[in-house]
Amino acid sequence: MCPVWREIVFWLCAAGAVASGIVVFRVDSMARATFALLASFLFGAGTILLVELTYLGILVVLMMIMEMVIMVVFMVMYMMNPAGLMPMSMLHNQKGSLAIAGGTFAVLAAGVYLVDWPTSRAPRPEQPVYSLGEALMGSKMLVMIVLGLALFATIVATVVLATHRGRYDRYGDRLDRDRPDDPVRGGVGR
Template sequence: MQLVVFVVCAVGAVAAGAAVFRVDSMARATFALLASFVFVAVDVLLLHLAYLGVLVILMMIMEMVVMAVFMIMYMMNPAGLMPMSMMHNRRGALAISAGTFVLLAAGILLVRWPARRGAPPAEPTRQLGEALMGSKMLVMMVLGLALFATMVATVVLAQHRGRYDRYGDELERRVPDDPIRGGVGR
C-alpha cells in the first residue's frame, strides 16, 4: 500500500516537475510546480514526518500563489496565448542534467548504504522542535537572522518610495503622502 502511494506520488512529482518547463502558460507552470511540491509532501508524510509534510504543503501553496502574481507582472506571455520558447542552450542544459541524473542514480544504486541506526522517536515533531529550539537555539537563531536579513534586504530592493518621499524632505509630515490611504488613520 505504502509502496503504491509512494510510486504514484513520485511519478506525479517528476511528471509535474517536467511539466513546469513544458507548458506554455506561466500560470500552469506555477501550478505544475505546486503539484510537484504537494506530491513530494505526501511522500514526506509517508516517512512519518507529519509536521514537515504539512508544512511543505502550507508554505508552497502560499509561495506559489505569490509567485503567480509576480509572474503576471513581469513575464512575457503569462497566459500562454502564443506558444513560445524562452530557452537558451537547450541541448547543453539537457546533456548536463541528464548526465547529473545518471551519475547520481549510479551512485545511489551502487553505494552500499549503511543499515539504519537507532529507532525513530515516538514524536518526530518534538524531536525537531528540540533540535531547533533546544539548548542553545543555534539553528533557530541562524534561520531567524537569515530571514530577518532577507526581509530588510527585499524591502530595500523592491521599495520605490522611501521615507523622504512619504514624509517630506524634512520628515515633517505627520500623515504620509501615499497614493492610497491605509486604514489606521494615517
C-alpha cells in the same frame, strides 16, 4: 497503512511528481507551468506524508500553494496576459540545462549505488523526526536560534535596501508631512 498500499501510493506519488514535472516544460503558458509545478510539489508532499512526517508534509502543501500563487502574482505584474493570451515557450538554454540535469541525475544515481550506506539494527525511536532534530541541533540550539534571527534580519534589511521609496520620499526631507505622499492612500490615516 499496510506495506502494499504504502508501496502503491509511493509509486503513484513518485510517477505523478515526475510526470507533472515534465508537463511544466511541455505547456506553453506560464500559468499552466506554475500549476503543473505545484502538482509536482503536492505529489512530493504525498511521499513526505507517507513516512509519517505529518507536519512537514502539510506544511509543504501550504507553503507550495502560497509560493506558486505569489509567483503567479509576479507573472501577472509583468505580463497582462489573461488565459495565456500570448502563448510562450517554457524552455530556455536547452542544451545547458539538459547537461546540468543529466549530470546531476547521474551523480545522485551513482551515489545511491556506489556509497557504502551504513545499516543499523537499533529499534526505530518513538518520534524519529524529533530524535533526528535533537541529534542534529540539540547541543547547538542557541546557535540555531541566533542564526534564525540573523537570517530574518537579513531579509528585512534586504527589503529595506531594495525599496524604491523610503520614508524621506513619503514624508518629505524633514519628515514633516502629515500624510505620506503615496501613489495610493492607505487605511491607517497617518
